[in-house]
Amino acid sequence: MKPEMNRNKGATRYGLMTLAAVGARATDIVSRAGLAGRFLVETFYYSALCLRRPGLVVKEIYFVGVLSLAIIVVSGLFVGMVLGLQMYDTLDRFGSGDVVGMVVALSLVRELGPVLTAILFASRAGSAVTAEIGLMRATEQISAMEMMAIQPIARVITPRFWASVISLPLLTSIFNVTGILGGYLVAVNLLGVDAGTFWSEMQDSIDFRLDIMNGLIKSVIFAVAVSLVAVFEGYYATATAEGVSRATTRTVVISALLVLGLDFVLTAFMFRGV
């Protein structure tokens, strides 16, 4: 056979293999998404335990919510301060530096608050939940629970899921508040904007239903997405050190992408034409 033909054959084969790999990856993603959907339904199905024993959820709220407070408060403060600096700089060129309070609050409440809090939460709490559940699987604690006739989805998954779903919107609100305080510090104490103007501009232009409620709805939806990814990746982690590390990474990456993607869709529905 001529070498040229050989090369062609090699190229064709390489092309087909690439195509097959892309296809396999695609079916893999779709089947995992399906599995996650079923897992979400199961999680809802077994959630009665959390109502019967709220103590289980409260304990998890401490781990995912209370212990995330520090990072949320500090990040919120800095994001608010940076927003204040940047926005004042731009607005002042048009002589409207006074509305900086409104701009900071609007960007926080509508977008930055829910999105950044969800991403920070996924990195701080979501990854921890995934690692914990993954290690429970790797050390046969999940199997042990099944053998004790205790449904692990009810006992392990649902308290962590609901704790995250409850914590994230609360953390988002705290992020917003500290962010606005950060903006206030910079605008009023550093740049000399009048405090009264700062608050009144904000009060005038922020609508409770349109801005605050929509922001909270966003964060509830992000909370369901991030919590589902965290518990799902942990529960289906391969039972090895490498498997758990991969699952933890996937939790952070998938959560961040999901949050950003969902945010675009939600913003398009909520704020288009406003």
Next chain:
Amino acid sequence: MSANSENLVEINGVDFGYEHNLVLGNINLKVKRGQVVAILGPSGCGKTTLLRLIGGQLKPDKGKVLVDSRSVAELDRHELYDLRRKMGMLFQFGALFTDLSVFENIAFQMREHTDLPEAMITNLVLMKLHAVGLRGAHDLMPSELSGGMARRVALARAIALDPMLIMYDEPFAGLDPISLGIVGKLIRTVNDALGTTSIIVTHDVATSLDIVDYVYLVSDGRVVADGTVGEIRGTQDAFVQQFIRGEADGPVAFHYPAEAYGDMVFGQPSDWHR
């Protein structure tokens, strides 16, 4: 067959495979009530799979697994969980819940499955801990226990609800000689004191032959020999002798199957190297 049949566990003609890889082929095995039975075999011969079949975590491809005269694979989830409440299982490395103290680990099933008052739970837990000699360790966390102590706590947890069947998955793996002796002796005394039935899956010949009533030898997914301890020690079967004496070569070859040595050294690596 009556529910009070002489055999607590019966495995009749069971085949089981993961995907296309047959792990167990035509297994027949009986465990009499009140006995301690060892299932001995080399690593990876399907022993743990056997326990998972008895516990209903896996379903056989062919044949029947009967526990207390009921076919495990045909039970619905509710019935299976009812049956599992009467089983205790000790996992290879204990599988203690790492977020709970020793006391809470043992109290776990009592809290999940019963409405016993707190005083009664305390009493029962201390009694179980006393039986394994670790009453003084009740407030330690699993990370503070040595391997042998963790195994004993796991044993106390396995007998928390006085099961009719206790299964041990490699209870002797990785223990020092003193812990080994303690765990071996405990398995026997617990079985006799509670009047339960025990199945030990292990490759530790010396320790297990000292404490059990009956032995099944499994290799390559088949039962190759069975008998009382005396019968097994006296047999002339080449495999049994190799296994009991721990010889490196014999019916079980030292070498993993490979191409002829000369072909691999002098031939083209592309012929055998992936």
